[in-house]
Amino acid sequence: MKRFSLSIDGPVQRTLGVMGDLIVLNMLWLLCSLPLVTIGAATTALYTVTLDMAEGKGDKHYRQFLQAFLANLGRGSVLGVLLAGLGAFLMWDYWCVRTVLHDNVFFLLMVSLVTLLYAITTLYTFPQAARFDDSVGHYLKNALFLGLAHMKGSLAMLAVLVVLVVLGVVSPHIMMMMAFLGVLFGFSGLAYLSSDYFVHLFAQYQK
Secondary structure, eight states, rough: OOOOOTTTTSSHHHHHHHHHHHHHHHHHHHHTTSSSTHHHHHHHHHHHHHHHHHHEEEEOOOHHHHHHHTTTHHHHHHHHHHHHHHHHHHHHHHHHHHHHHHHHHHHHHHHHHHHHHHHHHHHHHHHHHHHHHOHHHHHHHHHHHHHHHTTTHHHHHHHHHHHHHHHHHOOHHHHHHHHHHIIIIIIHHHHHHHHHHHHHHHTTTTO
8 A cells, every 4th residue: 555645845835835935035124124114124125035945945945035124124214215205206296287287188197107107117126136236326226227228027017916905995995905915925925926937027127
């Protein structure tokens, strides 16, 4: 009679292992983002781990996250504060166009275009900071270049985020479920899902 053997290297076990890692990473990301000004450093650290996970590298991901968070505390936080400031400025611009300029079509289109460029830049900034050593200015410039040069990938990632936001706005029940999943592994899950794309993209530019 054959003996039952449950391999820890099976697909189910690997999937459960990844989910467990993502839950831990999500908790660490939320905790390290609580001061708000450190969201950039926490996001850079998150991508440092998920990029390695996408390549099948790394072990003890919680320790890797904390090390990356401390290493990027200055630079990552500056990136986060700059992008948050730009986002707040764009929200103020949008409010001015809606209220002061009474929905002027030209200025509404201009703000929408700049907002799209801002969103694309934000998508690529932190994965890039997690993989390459560069200055804050170069991160932002290269992020915009990469986003525009690979527009299909950029629009696909933005579409996923837009769909999630729309679903949350349309249904309070979906919003509650998304909030629960977001606390559980939502942010780390999104980073992990996009990391395979970034790994293949960055391989084209690594020297």
